Amino acid sequence: MTVLQMLDIASDDARSADLFIYGHTLDPRGLYMLSTVGTSAAQRWEIGQVENNVKDLRKPDSCTAIEVGIEFLPSALGTWIANFEGKPRIAIDISCMPRPTMAAVFQAILEAGDRKMVRLDVLYVLAEYTPPPGQLPPNEDICPINDWFAGWPTNATASTSLVVGLGYERDKASGACEYFDASETWVFVPQSSILDYQSTVEANNDVLLARALRRDLAATYHVERPTETFGLLASKVSQIASKMNPVLLPFGPKIFFALCLLVASVYREAGVWHVTGDSDLPDVPHVASAHTPAFRVELGPIERE
Incomplete structure (x- = not known):
């Protein structure tokens, strides 16, 4: 896999993605991109801790999605990319996505990039300032x-x-x-x-x-x-x-x-x-700011001589 191209984009440039991925969260900031960008995607996946492989999910705003268990994510995403005709356009909102989940998503997409071209848009919403938590869990x-x-x-x-x-x-x-x-x-x-x-x-x-x-x-x-x-x-x-x-x-x-x-x-x-x-860390709700940095990366197989 090699990075063929990378550039900053506006979050609106990720509209009409073939797949929009976001993490399960109750934080309003974590649903901002879903409501502004994700609704125009052909398919939406919410990643969370669910016992079953996948199941249909309907958000309160009537935005349908498929809920995918984190343990099934790598195989499910790898299969989806492999079966997609042409170059898949994937958008991922990382604003409130746990780091292990993000790593699993990236791994599946990067591994798929060894076999075919993939376009990945990474979206992020800055939160308005809130003071840091007074008490922190220990570094386990x-x-x-x-x-x-x-x-x-x-x-x-x-x-x-x-x-x-x-x-x-x-x-x-x-x-x-x-x-x-x-x-x-x-x-x-x-x-x-x-x-x-x-x-x-x-x-x-x-x-x-x-x-x-x-x-x-x-x-x-x-x-x-x-x-x-x-x-x-x-x-x-x-x-x-x-x-x-x-x-x-x-x-x-x-x-x-x-x-x-x-x-x-x-x-x-x-x-x-x-x-x-x-x-x-404590799950404190955050207010989404107007600042939404995003970037696009084109991935593909390394050309062999």
């Missing part, structure tokens, strides 16, 4: 998000270089970094039109960020410029992979997590890790 364990994104270092004895995306929960990232005996730790600081988030991110990661700044290991990325961020992240991982083993630890906006998955699909040495317990 730190592990790859799944086996496919575990990373395949060419030199298992090489030292580790961490690439950490900062979130706004206090000391969550610094606690996770202590798990690794990393030779260096790069930090990526999110910047967006919701200015209060950046100031809180910097305040709640002050020690980790100060250390990175002293060592010139810090970078700022723009949440609303995903293609630019992909280039910045891919360039850094490429530099690291030539001498160390890169491990991506993406806290913060889920669009950065999605970009880490995409980078790791290009640089297979890189692993994408997460903290178990991180997906169990």
Whole structure:
């Protein structure tokens, strides 16, 4: 599989997709794209924890969907893509999608890209600012998000270089970094039109960020410029992979997590890790803002000579 093309798009550009995928959620922000973009898709899948493989689902707004159990998602999506005539156009709303679910969706689409052309639109809604939770669940364990994104270092004895995306929960990232005996730790600081988030991110990661700044290991990325961020992240991982083993630890906006998955699909040495317990933060409703960054990526088989 190779990334043939990538560009930023307006969320409306994802209308009329062949398949619209979103995560089960009660958060109004997680249903915003469904109501504004997803209703025009030929088919909609809601991903959740259901016992059966798939079942029909009718949302309160009369928008029909198919509910797919997370454990059945990879095979169901792989089969759907394989049986689709022509190049499938898939849109995925990651705004409120759990990270393990997102990784499973990306894995199925990326694996399908080894066999046929696929167009993927990734949609994200920034939330209006809410203060970070006062109490956080403990970092239970730190592990790859799944086996496919575990990373395949060419030199298992090489030292580790961490690439950490900062979130706004206090000391969550610094606690996770202590798990690794990393030779260096790069930090990526999110910047967006919701200015209060950046100031809180910097305040709640002050020690980790100060250390990175002293060592010139810090970078700022723009949440609303995903293609630019992909280039910045891919360039850094490429530099690291030539001498160390890169491990991506993406806290913060889920669009950065999605970009880490995409980078790791290009640089297979890189692993994408997460903290178990991180997906169990308090389910506080968020108000969708007017800022909806999105990007389109064209995937396809690698041409052999």
